[in-house]
Amino acid sequence: MAPPTPVDPRRPATSARRPTARRAPRAPRSRRLVLALPLLLAAACGHVSFSSVLVDEGIPHDGQQSWRTSDGVSMRWIQAWGEDGAGYRLEVRGTRVPVLDEHDADFVFAEDVELTLGRYADDELVAEMAVVVEDGEVSRTFRRGDVVQPWDGEAQAWLADSLRACIRRTGLGAETRVPRLYASGGLDAVLADIGSLETDSARGAHYEVVAESEVFPDAEVAAALRDAARRLGSDAHLADVLEEAVEARPGSAAVVDAVLDACPSVESDAHLADLLETVLEDGRATGAALARALEIAGAHISSDAHLADLLEDAAAHGGLDATNVAAFVSALITVDSDAHAADVLEDLVEHAAVDDALLADLLARAAPRIDSDAHLADVLGDVAARRLTDRAVREGFLAALATMDSGAHLADVLEEPVRELRGPAALADLVRAAGRRIGSDAHLVDVLEGVAPSALADAAVRAAMREAVGSIESASYRESLLRRFPEDALAD
Secondary structure (H helix, E strand, C coil): CCCCCCCCCCCCCCCCCCCCCCCCCCCCHHHHHHHCCCEECCCCCCCCCCCHHHHHCCCCCCEEEEEECCCCCCEEEEEEEEECCEEEEEEEEECCCCCCCCCCCCCCCCCCEEEEEEEEECCEEEEEEEEEEECCEEEEEEEECCEEECCCHHHHHHHHHHHHHHHHHHCCCHHHHHHHHHHHHHHHHHHHHHHHCCCHHHHHHHHHHHHHCCCCCHHHHHHHHHHHHHHCCCHHHHHHHHHHHHHHCCCCHHHHHHHHHHHHHCCCHHHHHHHHHHHHHHHCCCHHHHHHHHHHHHHHCCCHHHHHHHHHHHHHHCCCCCCCHHHHHHHHCCCCCHHHHHHHHHHHHHCCCCCHHHHHHHHHHHHHHCCCHHHHHHHHHHHHHHCCCCHHHHHHHHHHHCCCCCHHHHHHHHHHHHHHCCCHHHHHHHHHHHHHHCCCHHHHHHHHCCCCHHHHHCHHHHHHHHHHHHCCCCHHHHHHHHCCCCCCCCCC
16 A cells, blocks of 8 residues: 655745744754655666665655654654665665664664664665564564574674665665764864765754754854865755754854855755845844845845745844845845835835835835836825824825826825825825826815825915816816815915
8 A cells, every 4th residue: 555645834935925934943853854755866786776665656666755644743754865786775664764773773762663774786685684672672584585593793784784874865864973973073074075975965864963962163063064064065955054054052153244245156046045044034134244145135036926936034033234234125125026125115114114215215225126116106105194293204204105107096195195294394295296296176175185184284284286277177076176175274
């Protein structure tokens, strides 16, 4: 019977727009290894002939697969790999995959587990080792072909060699190997060993242990991350390593700097955007570091959707200031989609972390790059509802408003603030802008009808209103509007 189809718990390669939501913390690699769907590893070493048992069960010739059994708790985990023309198959059944390395021949596990390791050649089982741990009792069986062999030094050597081959391709046992290598030869020994591994999956598992282990100081973690950027060709594995480092070393400027150094090596928009989001979360990058992250995003993320998501996150997490606003704007203007650019600016308006001076600067420099009047109207409508009492914001708002051509959209933006604003200076500015920008008499009258008669007591509002009324070409529209106000309301 075919195994049940597993459900992939890893994050997807692409993401829909998520205005301010954060991803849930990822499980450590030791648990992600257990739960992952089939992961195709790097190409096998030479031509490998595998047992038909592996093919019949749907196990890749060089890959891994896992799924939960019917009780929903215990796991079945299978790893297959090729080495020197032979095929290997490691199967584990239990509540989790045990931590193994070539020095664990005695298999002292905390939980009950069944483990089988077989070596195949030309569809024939050449040798097999089976270990069962139940209630603390360990039983071992070693066979060559159909003949049971004693559990002696030869059997243990065969097991160690087989596990060593598995480690070189899968990274299994990295949690115990990395600390042992570090204790014997420091970081140089760890990196030299990583260099001897054969797949990005194996190398990534070892780099993540370095990133997460407290025995490594931040400076050594930073050096390991730069080494990972040189060695790992897989965007997924490199991004995993860099994200683990940022999450495990909160507040470390050295680690953030190394991660940013490595970011250009991640070519996938999805992986790079998720990685930079992790860097930005909880204010991990501020000031110049945030500027650098935004520069990397603008230069290397070509997807409007991913870049816009990241810029929204930058606004949500705070940290935008005079040291990095130029980098933010530079990244924003590379977003070709008016819809995505408008989403970013709308979020900026909504977040209190963006102060009035910064918002004014962003409106003046970034809003005009939105060609669509409809999308720009959405942005300016949010500004009008929240921030127009500040003069600098109002000036940025009016500069962006001046780039709009549609009388209908201009009216949509201006109607509510003209009706609701009580500050005479702000109201005068909006009325004057309406008269100068709205070419449709009908739409202009819709806006001017919102001016309260009492507001005309202010000389600036009265002058702006006279100017706007003078731009109405239709006598009937002009007379209809003037009937709403006292006869001498617009007199000098």
